[in-house]
Amino acid sequence: MKRIKSKTAIVAIVFSLAGPLSAGESLPIRNCTWCHGSSAQGFSTAPRLAGQREKYIENQLLSFSAHIRDNPLSQQYMWGATANLSPEAMRDFAAYFSSLPPKAANDGDPQLAAQGRAIYELGIAEANVAACLVCHGPNAEGIREIPRLGGLSHAYLKRRLEQWGQGFHAAAEPMPQITRALSPNEIDALASYLSFVAYESLE
Ligand code: HEC
Ligand code: HEC
Structure with missing residues (x-):
């Protein structure tokens, strides 16, 4: 109904x-x-x-x-x-x-994409950063209340990852905790990689 x-x-x-x-x-x-x-x-x-x-x-x-x-x-x-x-x-x-079909922004630094992908898929064990893939999915497609990240713009992703570390609040845990352990270079790499993940490669 x-x-x-x-x-x-x-x-x-x-x-x-x-x-x-x-x-x-x-x-x-x-x-x-x-x-x-x-x-x-x-x-x-x-x-x-x-x-x-x-x-x-x-x-x-x-x-x-x-x-x-x-x-x-x-x-x-x-x-x-x-x-x-x-x-x-x-x-x-x-x-x-x-319900609208998303397009990838493709606006990150291509040189950083491989490093970003490695963090996305494996996390950073020594800094206790969980693999993003565990929650956001293998193609960054998201599920239920966990957002799709693939193809969002580099500037937006970077800002989100930076701002939680600065103490601003999220709608739901656990992102502020996760991002506090990321360095500026790691944030840039993740935002770059994710900006290139296309809808076509999903689902
Ligand atoms: C334990 C599950 C979990 C893990 C692991 C996780 N996330 Fe998230 N993420 C979430 C949830 C839940 C939200 C939604 C938060 C909210 O509603 O405020 C979110 C939100 C986000 C957003 C906001 C997207 C938007 O549209 O504003 C970004 C960016 C993000 N996560 C990136 C990452 C990255 C990068 C990693 C790996 C370093 C990661 N997440 C690991 C659960 C997770
Ligand atoms: C005056 C400009 C403006 C208008 C009008 C506006 N938005 Fe936004 N919206 C923004 C900006 C800027 C952000 C990014 C905020 C941030 O950086 O956290 C945003 C963020 C969002 C987000 C969070 C997306 C994410 O990935 O986390 C949603 C959902 C959203 N807007 C929905 C809407 C809806 C629905 C409407 C109409 C009812 C609307 N917006 C009207 C400027 C606007």
Whole structure:
């Protein structure tokens, strides 16, 4: 029953993309895409939403509105963007954006990709860093509330990995703990590798 309801919501949103928005529009996608890019592939500092895990998107929206995810750009942009969203609207936005096909940003440093891949797949035993693959999946595709990382932009990934180490809060554990043990060079390598992981290689 719930499933049918959310499918209907997606149809309604897709339909709304075809024409100009009217006052009664239930989900104004353009309130999001003017920052996140017209096909939600990310733009400037706003990350890609296309193909992100549905449950993860919903959790982030709840976290922004509760002022838990508190790094500077989240405060500046997303606290306001979620201030008047109902839990139902958050779910519908999550269902919609997760259904769009993601493209890889491919904007990291290719020279660092092999080092990043090694950390992603094996972790760093001597620094007690777990292999990212254990949670985020062999192709960085994510699962349930664990986000897809493959093809997110280098700048966004780097900023996220840096900011947890600086004490900003996540929607859910365990990333702040994991990233505190990473050096700037290791963060750069991970962000570089992940920016090149393409959707085509997934699933
Ligand atoms: C004014 C610009 C702006 C608008 C409007 C906006 N966003 Fe964002 N959004 C951002 C920025 C910038 C970030 C990155 C925050 C950070 O660095 O932590 C972000 C982050 C997010 C994230 C976290 C993604 C991740 O991978 O963790 C989600 C989910 C999100 N936005 C959804 C939305 C939705 C849904 C809407 C429309 C209701 C929306 N945004 C409107 C700028 C915007
Ligand atoms: C024990 C499971 C686990 C491990 C191991 C793990 N992660 Fe995560 N990761 C998560 C969860 C859960 C989230 C979502 C956190 C939230 O909701 O705030 C996340 C979020 C992220 C994000 C945010 C993505 C976005 O769209 O903003 C990045 C980047 C990330 N992880 C990178 C890594 C890297 C790199 C490693 C390896 C060094 C790693 N993770 C290891 C569970 C894990």
